[in-house]
Amino acid sequence: MKEYQILLNGETITYQLTYKYMKNIRMRVKDGMLFVSAPYGTPLEYIEKTIQTYQKRLLKQINAYQPYAQYCDHGYVLIFNQRYRIVLRDIGIKKCQFHHRDIYVYHRDIQTCIEKMCRQILHDYIEEKIIAYLAYDFDLDMPLIEIKKYKSRWGSCYYRDHRVSFHLGLIHLEKELIDYVILHELVHFLQPNHSALFYQEIAQRMPCYKEIQKRLKEKHT
Template sequence: MSYIELKGKQYPYYLSRRKMRSMSATVRGGVIEVHAPYHVETSMVEAFLKKHEEKFVKAIEEFKPLYDFRDGGFVYVFGKRYGLKHIIDQSDAVEEHGNCLEVHSYDFEKIISRYLGKKLYTYLQARMGYYLQHSFDLSMPHIIVKPYRSRWGSCYYERQEVTFNSMLIHFDTRVIDSVIIHELCHFLVSNHSKAFYHEVYKRMPDYDYWHEQLRGAL
């Protein structure tokens, strides 16, 4: 990780070099990520970041962390913020007490991540069942929850499988529903044509409003 001064403040950035024709940069998780060709010097990278500093600083400042996995930290679950309390014992359990989640374990992050993954899977299974019954003439596909760096879900028609980003647990349920409908509609239309979005809006007229809340979160 390197640091650069933008608008009078120091900001971290990651630089990775690869075989590519031009440089690109984005903000993920509140940190700038730069991809540059091997021949581009660091001075050119930093000149590029300074040229577009307004955009990068705005994206960083607007970033809202969705969790802080440590004792006394927090996590958003279905859009609601919970405090986290770490209790060191061998039960490997998570207990909900009002606006607080008590994590009983020696391995704090492993157990809270497992808890959130199961909670998201249960919701996805129930809501997909609902939409398949009321809005689609399809069979229930296989559901997989996993971490992704750059997508919220994927549809695999031939395998009858849908995968969802484990980060969805942090968002309002209507945001999650927008991803469910998006992926299920790919069983009807494989691309992102007007025909595809016609199927999406038919089932969720306010899709754009909810799906937009995912922008910049990865």
Template sequence: MSIEKKVIQCKKYPITYTLVIKQVKNINMRISPKGEVVVSANPFIPMEKIDDFVSSKISWIIEHQKSVMEQNAKTMISDTHILLFGNDLKIKKSKGKYNHVSYDNQYLYVQMKEGSDIDKVIRQFLDKLCKDVYTDVAMMTHKSLHDYQLPFPQIKIRDMKSRWGSCTPAKNSITLNKKLIHYPFEFIEYVVLHEFVHFIQPNHSKAFYHIIENYMPDYKERMKLVG
């Protein structure tokens, strides 16, 4: 049995899937609990046929990935816990004169003034954290790619149902998923680099991944952090 990551271009955006080669009769597909597309096929089926099969299931993939990500979002934040940068933190509440949120490697400390909505306080904290962290990573990534003389893009942040990020060269902008903040920092760095490289290579060719690997040799391991 062999396992490899593959990326194919489907309609407007790429689909990443894990291909498992083993002795099965048909091409099978499933969505993992973390939203990853997993395809299994026997070694005698041509790669082109497998890619075509995945492409033909794009609507099914999007629908089921949305469902999985929505379900995962419910487990990322609860009344007592939050997943932040891949770490499961306990939420510790206290009363104070003003709203303030901080964290360490064990707790998310939420100080609230009387009458405050804790969900809103945490959400505002996460929005600011996303903006600060994503912008910092984007600035570091931009600096590392200085040989390409890319203009610094506008960084947009929003909830995305089935994608971690997107790049719009015509508007010189990169959009990143708010949910990334719940995953390991190394994965955030990978997603940001991935979108930056689209300013250099618009598709997912070998040249695209050659640039990725040149600046992030362990990118395949980082991709697995959510798989």
């Protein structure tokens, strides 16, 4: 993988280029960075001409990216899509505390402290939602809930182990989007694949799921 720069609509963009055994050029934007894969032997001039052909769409995706957090003093973090300012008060204790719309962090390892807090907040929220679903809808025992960091998915259902796993990054999103992911994974206990029956089960419980699903796809993990 090599890094190059290209001028798109007067804006200098850095992109990562990887040559692979493939037939066509592929482009994707992840976390505000452009990644390009091209067949071995493709001239750089042709690759950049292809990028320029799709520059309007690519620039829109690149410029739309905003990090969910900046883990530094006077940085910020989004929790349930609400922005909280980070205030560092380093006294050597790995602890965080809310003060209105500020989060006071009492250790210099800001990210570790905040992620620990967010993990618990998200776990409690998901647990509460699942308990409600099981009480009024699903005929299931309470599954084991895990919170992990994933690169490209929001959740997973391990129905044979009676376990559900969720991406820590969900903490940054609106609760409506989180609720969809929770429902999605629970329905896998009824339908273990993504068949028409699976989405029928989703629609019975969340009729507007397609609109929510579309919004979720616009978010980065």
